Amino acid sequence: MTVVDEGAEVVTAADKVPFPEEDVGLATGPSGLVVVDLDSVKAKDPKGTPDGVTSLQALCERAGQAVPATYRTRTASGGHHLYFTAPDGVRLGNSAGRLGKHIDTRAHGGYVVAAGSTLSEWLHRPLTPRQAARGLTVAPVPVRASRYATAALRAETAAVAGAGEGVRNWTLVWAARALGRFIPSGDLARHEVEQALNSAGLRAGLRENECRAAVASALNWSIANNSGRPA
Incomplete structure (x- = not known):
């Protein structure tokens, strides 16, 4: 992916062509x-609807803050991704429109096509759940499900294969739970998820019976908790 430095903004080849299949999927959580996704105005939006950039500017003005200066990329649809380091001690999920019109966020359970300054407290406060929410680990990815599913499969299997001793089992279970939500929607087939994760677990040094048991149990949990939801 070509990257051109234009001061504070990073412009990628995605400005001119759609993301190719070989692009890397980045598991944000x-x-x-935390990636703030500033979408462009859609054709179906009513006249006068602000785009994500305008909504963020308004949000910053209301908070008495400057627009955060951080790593930024343009997306294939004409929007922007702003990358922030997640705040310590807070587990954020995905959101759609919580910060403003055409502003989404990706954190745990989210992916972006491949980060940044620390996310300010005034900005992450509206995203912080008031109480622990079990659904954060299986938050749906709302756009281009099949592309995100493919990117997620690559990212999660890579994470499992590279996991070290002491975190391998946990990483494998987490990956299976994250990928399992794409099975009810038909974006991924169970057998391909199992095969990919079992192979990755073996590369990480786990025994075959450990991999199969952990993957099967985690996928069953994820499918049961995501049946009827779009991925």
Whole structure:
């Protein structure tokens, strides 16, 4: 992916062409990131609807803050991704429109096509759940499900294969739960998820019977908790 430095903004080849299939999917939660997705105005939006950039500017004005200066990329649809380091001690999930019109966020349970300054407290406060929410680990990815599913499969299997001793089992279970939500929607087939994760677990040094048992149990949990939901 070509990257051109234009001061504070990073412009990628995605400005001119759609993301190719070989692009890397970045799992934002395990990467310790919160990505703020500023969408462009859609054709179906009513006249006068602000885009994500305008909504963020208004949000900053209301908070008496400057627009955060951080790593930024343009997306294939004409929007922007702003990358922030996730705040310590707070587990954020995905959101859609909570910060403003055409502003989404990706954290635990989210992916972006491949980060940044620390996410300010005034900005992450509206995203912080008031009480623990079990659904954060299986938050749906709302756009281009099949593309995100493919990116998620690559990202999660890579994370499992690279996991070290002491975190391998946990990483495998987490990956299976994250990927399992794509099975009820038909974006991924169970057998391909099992095969990919079992192979990744073996590369990480786990025994075959450990992999199969952990993956099967985690997928069953994820499917049971995501049946009827779009991935």
